[in-house]
Structures are given as C-alpha cells and as structure tokens.
Amino acid sequence: MPSHSHVSPTALPFPILIADIGGTNARFSIVVDSYAEPKTFEPIKTKDYPSLDAAIQSHVLDRTSLLPRAAVLAVAGPTDGDEIDLTNNHWVVKPEQMIEQFGLQNIIVLNDYEAQALAIVALEDEHLKKLGNGEKAERSNCVILGPGTGLGMAGLIHAANTWIPVAGEGGHIDLGPQTDRDLEIFPHLERIGGRVTGEQILCGRGLVNLYQAVAKANGKEPQFTTPEDVTAAAKDKSDPVAVETISLFSEYLGRVAGDLALIFMAKGGVYLTGGITQKILSIFDEERFRAAFENKAPHSEIISAMPTFAILHEQAPLAGLTAYARTPVRFGVSLDRRHWCAE
Known part of the structure; x- marks a missing residue:
C-alpha cells in the first residue's frame, strides 16, 4: 500500500x-x-x-x-x-x-x-505587465492575488536562501466602503455571513454582484447576469453601469492587494493572476488600481515603492x-x- x-x-x-x-x-x-x-x-x-x-x-x-x-x-x-x-x-x-x-x-x-x-520564481519579464510605479527588490517577499472562480491568494517568502510558498485564504478578508460612492453601492451588495468580503466582489460571480449593486444604486434594473456579459458591455462601452463596475473592480482589487502587500511586506511585488484579470486587462483601470494600492497611510511611502504586475502567462x-x-x-x-x- x-x-x-x-x-x-x-x-x-x-x-x-x-x-x-x-x-x-x-x-x-x-x-x-x-x-x-x-x-x-x-x-x-x-x-x-x-x-x-x-x-x-x-x-x-x-x-x-x-x-x-x-x-x-x-x-x-x-x-x-x-x-x-x-x-x-x-x-x-x-x-x-x-x-x-x-x-x-x-x-x-x-x-x-x-x-x-512558485510560478513567480519561474516567470520571465516577458510574462509580466507592470502596473504603475515601484521597483522589485530581489530575493524579497511577494504576494499573488487572483480573481477567477474565487479570489485566490498566496504569499511567497524568501528566507534561509529558499523560497517558501504560503497558501492562505486572504481572499475572504473584509472589504468595506471608503468613499461616498461606496456608501451608495455597498448596501446593495450580496453578503456572506453578514460580511462583504474580497471574494464577494473580486471574482467572476463577484463582478456580477458588483454590477448589480451599481445598477441598483443608480435606480436601474440590472441587465446582465454573467461576468462575460458585464465585461463585453464595458469593453464596447454600451452600458455605463458595466463601465463603472470594471473601474470600481480595479479600485477594490487595489485596496485588497495593498492590504496583503503590507501584511507580507511584499517588496518583491504583488502579482495579479486569475481568469478575470486576463479577461479585463484591456479595460483594467491601472491608475485607479494603483492609487488604491498606495492609499495606505501611514505607510503610503513604504507601499508606493512596491511594484505591482499582471501575469500574462496563461499557464x-x-x-x-x-x-x-x-x-x-x-x-x-x-x-x-x-x-x-x-x-
């Protein structure tokens, strides 16, 4: 046996x-x-x-x-x-x-x-798209975050001359409202156990959840029920709610990415992966993402030095x-x- x-x-x-x-x-x-x-x-x-x-x-x-x-x-x-x-x-x-x-x-x-x-160690620069400022410190901690079927995450620690992957459930941390617009939208978000978690917004079904909440905040009837339809409408700009949804998605992903970067002190970078990232990259709001990522007073200076990347390698x-x-x-x-x- x-x-x-x-x-x-x-x-x-x-x-x-x-x-x-x-x-x-x-x-x-x-x-x-x-x-x-x-x-x-x-x-x-x-x-x-x-x-x-x-x-x-x-x-x-x-x-x-x-x-x-x-x-x-x-x-x-x-x-x-x-x-x-x-x-x-x-x-x-x-x-x-x-x-x-x-x-x-x-x-x-x-x-x-x-x-x-582990893939972070194996990927060449050609497989990465840099998002905003920051420079990678070699042999330093990293974070990987992936909106896909769910919101996956892991850390990669460099210690004792080796790379140590740390699997976690950071996708389920709380995500709360900050802006006046957030306060209009968040009451309409579907919750889990009374909470709005990262995964309630930052994954395929989360994208739909966010879209429907934006529509309701605008007093409109949601038109779409799949992430593919929301993304398509945002790409061709046929639906203003879908366009705002992708922009907000970018911002909220930046907030969560910044939180995790601080937790791991990810001077080696934060890396976005997952099927949703790949599908929305052409309309991803990099500036809004990066601004939210860096908005971490009193540690904005520390985090602004950390780079962020989208992984382009499909496998x-x-x-x-x-x-x-x-x-x-x-x-x-x-x-x-x-x-x-x-x-």
Whole structure:
C-alpha cells in the first residue's frame, strides 16, 4: 500500500506528470527531464470528465508513450488528507489510488495558489505587465492575488536562501466602503455571513454582484447576469453601469492587494493572476488600481515603492510546478500529509 512521507524529496524520478486543477479548468503537462521543455496538453473543462483519474487516462496517457513515474498536482482546495475534495469541482483526488492505478512512485499535492506563488520564481519579464510605479527588490517577499472562480491568494517568502510558498485564504478578508460612492453601492451588495468580503466582489460571480449593486444604486434594473456579459458591455462601452463596475473592480482589487502587500511586506511585488484579470486587462483601470494600492497611510511611502504586475502567462501554475518538480530543494514546501510514496 502507498504511504505518507513527511520528507521533502531532494529529487523526483522523471518523467513527472504535472497537473493544475482549478474550479473550472484543468491543465496537464509531463516534465521529461531537468532541461527539456515539458510536453503540454490542451486545457480541459473539469465538468467534461467524471474524475481526475479518467481525465489523466484519456486526455494524457492515451495520447503519449511517456509513462510518468511521479506526479505533482496543484488543486483548488485544502490539500491534507487521503481523499481531497475540490472546492468548486466535483472531482475527488485520491493519491493512494492513483499510485496503484498509474504505477507512480511519488505523488505530491499542493494548493493551487502555492503553485501560482512558485510560478513567480519561474516567470520571465516577458510574462509580466507592470502596473504603475515601484521597483522589485530581489530575493524579497511577494504576494499573488487572483480573481477567477474565487479570489485566490498566496504569499511567497524568501528566507534561509529558499523560497517558501504560503497558501492562505486572504481572499475572504473584509472589504468595506471608503468613499461616498461606496456608501451608495455597498448596501446593495450580496453578503456572506453578514460580511462583504474580497471574494464577494473580486471574482467572476463577484463582478456580477458588483454590477448589480451599481445598477441598483443608480435606480436601474440590472441587465446582465454573467461576468462575460458585464465585461463585453464595458469593453464596447454600451452600458455605463458595466463601465463603472470594471473601474470600481480595479479600485477594490487595489485596496485588497495593498492590504496583503503590507501584511507580507511584499517588496518583491504583488502579482495579479486569475481568469478575470486576463479577461479585463484591456479595460483594467491601472491608475485607479494603483492609487488604491498606495492609499495606505501611514505607510503610503513604504507601499508606493512596491511594484505591482499582471501575469500574462496563461499557464503560470504549470511553470511553477515544473520548477518545483525539477529541483524541489530550491523551495521550502511543507509536505506534511501531502506526499505519498509507493512502498
């Protein structure tokens, strides 16, 4: 029977299966060795496959002669336990079963935002769009924040000559009104447990929540019920409510990003990722975002020196997982109850 190992491996046996499993999409690649470009596969919708094992078999293994000997998975949800339920997805990850079914020697399961954080180390400048001022301090703490299906976040700490990803639930911190306009809008926002959290505004359904609240504050009937429709109306400027929604979204994201930057003292930068960021980048209000980010008296001077970036790489977590899989010793990743070995 497979067993847990609490020891971080100094090396994993190649080939290594890499998987980034989100709430909506799953992406796979196989790392053949320490140097070659990974073999990648087209992203899939998780709803199209009954299970992770079925997806690996039909979408990956049936399409290549490569037989993975290890796997490094990133999943959207808590990662401890022998059966890992995904937060916004019907799949259940069963590492022991996977080891036996696919003949793997090792499986490591990380949180999806740990993978996003690891990607910061692997990304080149060409994969980043700088938003506003600030300069990156090398070998310094970073924050990654991603409006997507939810609002994911993680820190990346540099200490003892290693990079340590810190998965967290910072997307659920409180977000309150500051301006007169906020006071008009916030009473109309749908709450969770009586609170307006970052994720109640800064994700796909949050964008709709914000749009509908802006419409109600204006005394208008909301026209749209999907983030795609709100974004499209903002892009073609056909709906003033949608245009303001994207601008406010940019500002509120700046506020939360600034809070997290102060918590982690993120002199290495704050990095925006997630599906919503990618979709609205062409109409993202950079100035409003950055002004909100820096509006952190009495520490505005400290935070104005921190840079902010949008990640342009569509498969950044795979890059992060690949960097980890090739040289685990570069990273201080806790593997307590997250590393399974074949006996």
